[in-house]
Amino acid sequence: MNASTLATEAVTDRSGWQLSALIAETIAWEMRRDPSVLCIGEDIGRAGGVFGATRGLLDEFGAGRIMDAPIAEMAFAGMGVGLAQAGMRPLVELMFVDFLGVCLEQIFNAAAKIPYMSGGRQKMPIVFKTAGGCIGSAAQHSQCLWGLFAHLPGLKVVAPSNPFDYRGLLTSAIRSDDPVIYIEHKGQLLKKLSDFRNNTPIPDRAYTVPFGRAVVLTKGRDVTLATLSSMVEHALEAALVLEQEGISVEVVDLRTVVPLDHDTVARSAARTGRLLVVDEDYLSFGLSAELCMRVIEQIGPGALRQVERLAVPDVPVPAALALERKVVPGVDMIIDRVRTMAKGA
Structure with missing residues (x-):
């Protein structure tokens, strides 16, 4: 159900x-x-x-x-x-x-x-x-x-x-x-x-959400933004701001990393022609690279105008909040990256 x-x-x-x-x-x-x-x-x-x-x-x-x-x-x-x-x-x-x-x-x-x-x-x-x-x-x-x-x-x-x-x-x-x-x-x-921005009513009984089934939270035409965990909240906020600028973002919540629903992301990216993977984990050798590659392998590099990643650079997270905000993706970082992609080729 x-x-x-x-x-x-x-x-x-x-x-x-x-x-x-x-x-x-x-x-x-x-x-x-x-x-x-x-x-x-x-x-x-x-x-x-x-x-x-x-x-x-x-x-x-x-x-x-x-x-x-x-x-x-x-x-x-x-x-x-x-x-x-x-x-x-x-x-x-x-x-x-x-x-x-x-x-x-x-x-x-x-x-x-x-x-x-x-x-x-x-x-x-x-x-x-x-x-x-x-x-x-x-x-x-x-x-x-x-x-x-x-x-x-x-x-x-x-x-x-x-x-x-x-x-x-x-x-x-x-x-x-x-x-x-x-x-x-x-x-x-x-x-x-x-x-929570994504605040579906919760029924008064137990239910399950299946593993490996991502969900499209907002329909968009310009950029597919795939992410998970708390970055979904940031992505939804960014999508609202960008909508006011005429940039339409399709937000995909992955839900699980294993199994990884790259099919849903690939279908979305094939429509928009642009894919941005936002990840609060480290950039190298991780989810963002894996998902991008799976999508490219599935729909072919010619179907995509742009594929980009936004994640934590390969440094330990700083203690000072001001420095943490410099390395961890946030709403402003997401907006800037999507804006640049949408105005690109």
């Missing part, structure tokens, strides 16, 4: 909720539905999570299913892998995506490879839920890294941009039999649902 159909159902007014409260409700629904679902992570129990995304779950489900872990990511990530092999569905909370390096062995050599090495006999229903993105937290707490995890075969990589997708994609991740890296954006978790 698609978003437009779901939006016709009765809904509770959650507009004043923080996104983190919606995530907590989503996890609770899945834990009630399936007793094999449990959560492990730092500060997820009594503290309710660093962003409040597990608030209230300890009281309802107890310490046997909402497990506070010590600062030992390799240990409790490995515990999650073992639980998944034993038939449970662990959601492993790893505060910030930057910390996944501490337990990378468990992610790319265990979770990602065990299903393949067992010939598909061993399922791996585990979610590594984490938060990325730039909010003025300096080099070690400001990365997205979905390009890194997308490079490792065997992992699904998810990066939602709006409340409807946060719920639907998280539900899909928890129910998946494959390992999923679910990357929230730190800058969105404490926002109210009403503050």
